[in-house]
Amino acid sequence: MNTRGWRHVAIWLLAAAGSVALSACSPITPWVKPYEREHLADPIMSFTPNPVSNTYIDHVYESREGARGATGGVGGGCGCN
Amino acid sequence: MNPSTRIHTRLAALAVLVLGCAQAGVLPDDRADILWHRYNGGGITIQGPSILVRKKFGDHFSVAYNHYEDMISGASIDVITQASPYKEHRKQDSLSVDVLHGKTTYSAGYIGSKENDYKATTAFASVSQDMFGDLTTVSFGFTRGWDKVGELGTTRNDAVERRNWQIGLSQILTRNLLLGLNFETSESEGFLNNPYRQVRYLDPLEALGYAYEKERYPHTRTGNAGSGQLKYYLPWHAAVSGSYRFFADTWGIRANTAELGYTQPLFHSWTLDTHVRMYSQNQADFYSDLFPFRDAQNFLARDRELAAFRNLTMGIGATWEYHVSRFSWLQKGTINVRWDRMHISYDDFRDLRVQGVAPGTEPLYILNANIFQGFISFWF
Numbered sequence: 287m288n289t290r291g292w293r294h295v296a297i298w299l300l301a302a303a304g305s306v307a308l309s310a311c312s313p314i315t316p317w318v319k320p321y322e323r324e325h326l327a328d329p330i331m332s333f334t335p336n337p338v339s340n341t342y343i344d345h346v347y348e349s350r351e352g353a354r355g356a357t358g359g360v361g362g363g364c365g366c367n
Numbered sequence: 368m369n370p371s372t373r374i375h376t377r378l379a380a381l382a383v384l385v386l387g388c389a390q391a392g393v394l395p396d397d398r399a400d401i402l403w404h405r406y407n408g409g410g411i412t413i414q415g416p417s418i419l420v421r422k423k424f425g426d427h428f429s430v431a432y433n434h435y436e437d438m439i440s441g442a443s444i445d446v447i448t449q450a451s452p453y454k455e456h457r458k459q460d461s462l463s464v465d466v467l468h469g470k471t472t473y474s475a476g477y478i479g480s481k482e483n484d485y486k487a488t489t490a491f492a493s494v495s496q497d498m499f500g501d502l503t504t505v506s507f508g509f510t511r512g513w514d515k516v517g518e519l520g521t522t523r524n525d526a527v528e529r530r531n532w533q534i535g536l537s538q539i540l541t542r543n544l545l546l547g548l549n550f551e552t553s554e555s556e557g558f559l560n561n562p563y564r565q566v567r568y569l570d571p572l573e574a575l576g577y578a579y580e581k582e583r584y585p586h587t588r589t590g591n592a593g594s595g596q597l598k599y600y601l602p603w604h605a606a607v608s609g610s611y612r613f614f615a616d617t618w619g620i621r622a623n624t625a626e627l628g629y630t631q632p633l634f635h636s637w638t639l640d641t642h643v644r645m646y647s648q649n650q651a652d653f654y655s656d657l658f659p660f661r662d663a664q665n666f667l668a669r670d671r672e673l674a675a676f677r678n679l680t681m682g683i684g685a686t687w688e689y690h691v692s693r694f695s696w697l698q699k700g701t702i703n704v705r706w707d708r709m710h711i712s713y714d715d716f717r718d719l720r721v722q723g724v725a726p727g728t729e730p731l732y733i734l735n736a737n738i739f740q741g742f743i744s745f746w747f
Contacts (some may be wrong), residue, residue, distance in 0.1 A: 316500030322542045325600040330630045330638065333537075333547055333596060333608075338400040338419040338433070339705060339740055346406060346738055347680075350711065352648050352672055353614035353622035355531065355551035356592035 392470045392497035392504070394429040395421050400744045408709065408736020411441035417742075429465040431476075434458075444732060445671075448719040449565055449579065457482040463491075470497040474508075484517035493533070506535035518562040525558035543600040547610075550593045560584035566669040567719075568658040569726060576726040577657065583667045584653075590616030594624075606630045608642075619652035620673065638686040646678040656715050657727045671732070675714040682707035682738075698746040707738040 318326075325331065334340045348354050398421050405414040415436035423429045439455040463476025471494060478489040493508030512529035536548040560582045570578035596610035612624040628642035651673035653666035684705035691697050710733070717729035 316502050318502060318539050318542050320501070323539070325543050326539060326545060328600065328604075328606075330604075330606040330632060331545060331598055331600055333545070333598060336400070336703065336742070336744065338402050338417050339703070339742060342402065342404050342417060342740060343682075343707065343738070346707075346709075347644075347646070347678075350672060350734075351622065351646060351678065352616070352618075352620040352651070353592060353612070353624065353646075354590060355533070355553050355614070356549040356594040356612055 392467070392472070392501060394423050394427075394465055394467050394472070395431070396746055397422050398744060398746045400742055402740060402742035405739045406736060407738075409443050409734045410447065411439060411443050413437050413439045427467045429467075431461075431463045431465075433461040435461075444718065444720065445564065455482060457485075470501075471495065484519050486515045486517075488513045489529075495535075502539045504535075504537040506533070506537075508533040508535075514557070516558050516562065521562075523562060527555060527557035527559060529556075530554045545598045547596045547598075548594070551591070553588075553590045553592075555588045557586060559586065559588055560668070561670065564670055566655070566658060566667045567726075568661050568663060570661070575722060578661070580661055580667070582669065583665070585618065585666055588616060588618055590614060590620075604632055614648075618673070619650075620648055622646065622648035636688045638688070639684070640686075641683045642681070644678075644680040644682075646680075648675060650675040650715055654715075656717050669716075671713065671716050671734075674716040676711055676716070677714075678709065678711045680707055680709045684740075696747050700746070701744045703740070703742050703744065705740040709734070709736040709738060711735075 329335055344357050398419075400417070400419040402417040402419075403414070404417065406412065415438045417433065417435045419431065419433045421429060421431045435458070437455075437457040439457070457480065459478065459480035461476060461478040463474060466473045473492075473494050475492045476490070478487075478491075480487040480489075489510060489512040491508065491510040493506060495504055495506040497504050508531075510529070510531040510533070512527075512531075514527035514529070516525040516527060517523050531551060531553045533549065533551045535550075536546075538546040538548075540546050562581075564582050565579040566582055567577045567579050569576065572578075592612060592614040594610060594612035596608065598606055598608040600606055606629070608626075608628040608630075610624075610626045612622075614620070614622040614624075624644070624646045626642060626644040628640060630638060630640040632638045651668060653664060654668045654670070654673045655663075656669060656674070658664070658667060682705060684703065686701050686703045688699055688701045690699050713732045713734075716732045717727070718732040719729060721729045
């Protein structure tokens with residue numbers, strides 16, 4: 287790529303970075319409105335519908351396997367209640 | 368003899384799951400769960416209760432308590448080849464509080480666990496924050512543990528210290544699709560091996576052709592795990608989920624876990640679910656099924672957990688939901704059963720119950736287990 291080509295890419299990158307910076311100054315509009323979260327609030331959509339059962343089965347696995355962690359223990363949730 | 372000392376430590380760490388799964392911006396439901404679990408496989412039976420109670424006090428404060436027990440009996444392959452059958456009873460109690468302030472939930476808790484030769488104390492704290500119109504939930508957590516390792520018949524009283532850092536992200540992608548991302552770093556320091564377990568090495572002077580010596584592990588271990596999971600709502604009122612996790616640690620273990628699940632409500636009050644889970648790992652750097660001679664290297668392990676193997680687990684579950692109009696305080700209740708079939712095939716752990724063959728040519732060990740859970744839940 288020649289110098290003109292690199293300059294073209296740099297302008298586009300700066301324009302993209304500027305757009306991101308400007309959008310950060312305004313509140314983000316949720317693209318899924320609260321009234322559109324009916325399906326997400328259904329109990330079948332929970333990652334851990336039965337914590338006492340999920341914890342037990344994870345315990346069974348981790349007692350016999352070398353890997354551990356990143357099973358979502360510190361929270362999360364879909365924010366859809 | 369305790370074949371699985373580290374189970375204790377992990378049990379304590381996992382209890383954070385049952386207590387620390389509050390969502391940001393909303394406190395967990397008031398509910399009670401009474402579960403009976405039973406694991407049967409590899410010559411041992413492990414069963415016991417787990418009871419969880421959650422209760423809100425006002426709009427900003429919630430408390431959870433969990434009592435868990437493992438009653439272990441039988442003789443695993445390690446016990447059959449190296450020691451005598453045994454019975455063991457492990458108990459764990461956990462207490463946590465959640466405080467909701469605006470879009471932020473602060474959680475903290477304590478876990479105490481003990482058996483006759485192992486005691487674990489764990490404290491944890493986490494914070495979760497809803498943001499971007501509640502499309503995103505970000506969580507940070509820290510867990511700290513202090514263990515005491517004993518050995519029956521001796522005065523051993525060694526220490527283990529544990530630290531875990533967790534980051535979680537939950538994201539609404541579309542009106543039907545959820546994404547969860549988690550990353551966790553775990554660090555352990557102290558006496559990390561099982562004081563009872565032994566490795567074997569070639570010894571032509573022995574009738575079997577091999578002899579035993581005690582395991583020796585490094586005194587530190589650091590692991591990193593990253594996972595992602597997706598859950599999608601299907602048009603006919605069902606859900607499908609998929610997840611993947613990668614794990615790597617300083618002992619040389621690399622592990623992959625993938626899981627697929629499907630949930631289908633039926634007839635208004637029934638929910639059926641099924642899932643399949645695939646796991647594989649390579650062996651730890653200092654693991655060997657058969658060492659060439661005594662004290663062959665600084666660190667020695669023949670723990671199946673550190674061997675190379677594949678685990679395939681398939682499970683099904685059913686839930687029946689009911690309402691009792693007579694009890695106004697009871698919003699709803701469920702009766703649940705779940706059965707999992709686990710199949711582990713080891714690549715470099717041999718079945719020493721087979722004798723009369725040259726050391727190192729015994730058949731590879733295979734573990735099949737049935738895991739049953741039955742529990743009732745109340746929302747009040």
